[in-house]
Amino acid sequence: MQPFLADPFDSDRLHEECGVFGVIGMAEAANFVALGLHALQHRGQEAGGIISYHPDKGFSSAHRFGYVRDNFTKASLMETLPGEIAIGHVRYSTAGAKGPAIRDVQPFFGEFAMGGSAIAHNGNITNAVALRRELIERGSIFQSGSDSECIIHLMARSIQRSIPERMKDALRRVEGAFSVIAMTRTKLIGVRDPLGVRPLVLGRLAGGAYALASETCALDIIGAEFVREIEPGEMVVISKGLIESSRPFGLSAPRFCIFEHVYFSRPDSIIGGRSVYETRRQIGVELAREAPIDADLVCPVPDSGTPAAIGYAHESGIPYGMGIIRNQYVGRTFIEPTDQIRNMGVRLKLNVNRALVAGKRVVLVDDSVVRGTTSRKMKDMVLDAGAAEVHFRIASPPTAWPCFYGVDTPDRDKLLAARMSPEEMREWMGVDSLAFVSLDGLYRAVGEAGGRNDRCPQYCDACFSGDYPVAPFDQLQRGFRMKPDPMSGDAEAQPDQSGYEPVDHTLTPNSATRAAS
Numbered sequence: 001m002q003p004f005l006a007d008p009f010d011s012d013r014l015h016e017e018c019g020v021f022g023v024i025g026m027a028e029a030a031n032f033v034a035l036g037l038h039a040l041q042h043r044g045q046e047a048g049g050i051i052s053y054h055p056d057k058g059f060s061s062a063h064r065f066g067y068v069r070d071n072f073t074k075a076s077l078m079e080t081l082p083g084e085i086a087i088g089h090v091r092y093s094t095a096g097a098k099g100p101a102i103r104d105v106q107p108f109f110g111e112f113a114m115g116g117s118a119i120a121h122n123g124n125i126t127n128a129v130a131l132r133r134e135l136i137e138r139g140s141i142f143q144s145g146s147d148s149e150c151i152i153h154l155m156a157r158s159i160q161r162s163i164p165e166r167m168k169d170a171l172r173r174v175e176g177a178f179s180v181i182a183m184t185r186t187k188l189i190g191v192r193d194p195l196g197v198r199p200l201v202l203g204r205l206a207g208g209a210y211a212l213a214s215e216t217c218a219l220d221i222i223g224a225e226f227v228r229e230i231e232p233g234e235m236v237v238i239s240k241g242l243i244e245s246s247r248p249f250g251l252s253a254p255r256f257c258i259f260e261h262v263y264f265s266r267p268d269s270i271i272g273g274r275s276v277y278e279t280r281r282q283i284g285v286e287l288a289r290e291a292p293i294d295a296d297l298v299c300p301v302p303d304s305g306t307p308a309a310i311g312y313a314h315e316s317g318i319p320y321g322m323g324i325i326r327n328q329y330v331g332r333t334f335i336e337p338t339d340q341i342r343n344m345g346v347r348l349k350l351n352v353n354r355a356l357v358a359g360k361r362v363v364l365v366d367d368s369v370v371r372g373t374t375s376r377k378m379k380d381m382v383l384d385a386g387a388a389e390v391h392f393r394i395a396s397p398p399t400a401w402p403c404f405y406g407v408d409t410p411d412r413d414k415l416l417a418a419r420m421s422p423e424e425m426r427e428w429m430g431v432d433s434l435a436f437v438s439l440d441g442l443y444r445a446v447g448e449a450g451g452r453n454d455r456c457p458q459y460c461d462a463c464f465s466g467d468y469p470v471a472p473f474d475q476l477q478r479g480f481r482m483k484p485d486p487m488s489g490d491a492e493a494q495p496d497q498s499g500y501e502p503v504d505h506t507l508t509p510n511s512a513t514r515a516a517s
């Protein structure tokens with residue numbers, strides 16, 4: 001039996017995608033990092049790590065599997081992480097060993113001529129396989145199977161004289177998505193890729209201390225004031241209470257991940273000046289306008305479907321109720337269950353509130369459909385409980401393409417929307433009606449009144465549209481076929497509405513990058 005297994009019941013879902021946090025200028029900085037990582041736990045539950053620096057004791061590090069609360073709360077461990085500067089990482093892997101491997105857990109550390117440096121990366125490097133091959137051929141000795149380790153080796157090869165300059169050199173060679181927090185003996189560094197696919201924010205604490213975090217909810221937990229987002233393509237270097245900003249990359253139009261608004265970020269975070277909760281509620285409003293239905297009750301699939309269900313109920317005037325109750329104690333640290341328990345699937349996490357749904361025409365609202373497992377099982381459970389009708393409303397467009405930018409997505413042939421039209425999905429789920437918010441509706445909900453600008457999309461929405469803002473180099477090398485560009489005149493080559501074409505499904509982000517390690 002394995003001591004730790006990522007949620008055995010959702011091995012084929014979209015998984016979260018790492019959280020990063022750093023503090024400079026606070027005594028016992030590692031304790032603040034532990035709190036920040038705890039607030040970011042939803043972004044990765046596989047493992048976590050913290051590195052700190054103390055002038056007398058040098059760099060110290062701890063990497064552990066499992067939840068932050070089970071590891072980084074023990075005084076005996078936290079005492080080993082002294083100093084006023086520290087960074088940390090919670091991980092859901094997109095690369096590296098298949099199965100838990102402590103050597104892949106971040107932050108990573110490197111010793112350079114001008115001193116040590118540690119980095120923590122959220123995102124996924126789309127040319128990591130190629131970079132790794134090149135680096136190994138030139139003599140680099142990799143310690144892990146992670147894509148993120150390439151950054152340390154590229155820094156080691158740079159001829160620049162300071163660590164921030166070496167980071168710039170390194171990151172100019174890296175393609176894909178990265179929000180990186182780094183530290184030296186005296187500096188805290190934050191940088192976002194030119195498209196700003198993944199989030200990163202700056203916070204201020206009393207006495208000239210600063211924090212960098214994936215989301216604002218992690219600033220709230222330590223009482224830091226939100227200052228601003230790190231801009232796409234920006235690097236900030238914080239030292240002695242001063243912040244230096246630079247733009248190491250050429251200018252590009254930003255393409256923030258729209259799925260952060262739909263699902264990944266916490267609803268109490270603020271992204272792009274917008275409350276994530278309010279955006280999700282607004283998606284529900286758009287859904288109710290686009291896909292109205294005559295029904296008696298609107299129920300969220302908790303927790304992630306809740307704000308959209310509130311919006312749907314408000315806009316439609318149909319009463320809202322908690323027809324599905326989530327067991328808050330279902331964790332992700334189960335030991336491997338027997339097949340019998342595994343087959344119970346979502347039943348262990350979600351249960352129907354029979355008294356509420358019996359005899360009613362129920363609208364179930366969820367944030368996304370990936371494999372369709374949740375929706376299909378929920379429909380059965382709600383009907384078993386005596387509901388008269390079940391209608392599904394989904395607060396995102398059909399997820400038909402894998403993410404190569406830091407979200408662990410199932411193989412493409414397991415994505416329901418890659419194989420079926422919405423009507424086929426409805427039939428397969430066995431529900432009375434099924435509707436997804438349109439891409440334009442989603443864009444309106446995130447504040448783009450005119451919807452999606454197809455010529456220059458305002459967000460990354462590749463998992464819905466197949467329009468990848470950064471060509472996934474390693475994947476293309478391994479046979480992944482992108483949807484033909486409609487602007488190039490090849491559009492007729494598309495086989496169906498979702499753009500599905502059978503591809504080599506062994507080449508998912510994980511297996512592809514893992515194969516190289």
Ligand SMILES: O=P(O)(O)OC[C@H]1O[C@H](OP(=O)(O)OP(=O)(O)O)[C@H](O)[C@@H]1O
Binds near residue numbers: 013370371
């Ligand atoms: O179509 P499927 O393959 O079933 O995946 C979709 C479901 O997965 C996610 O929930 P999940 O239960 O993983 O996590 P949550 O508790 O954060 O909503 C998402 O919110 C959907 O409910």
Ligand SMILES: NC(=O)CC[C@H](N)C(=O)O
Binds near residue numbers: 016019091104406407
């Ligand atoms: N989900 C992430 O952001 C993962 C970061 C990095 N690619 C890793 O596998 O560890």
Ligand code: SF4
Binds near residue numbers: 402
């Ligand atoms: S492909 Fe989807 S999940 Fe991945 S970055 Fe783009 S919008 Fe986000």
Ligand SMILES: [Mg+2]
Binds near residue numbers: 366
């Ligand atoms: Mg869910």
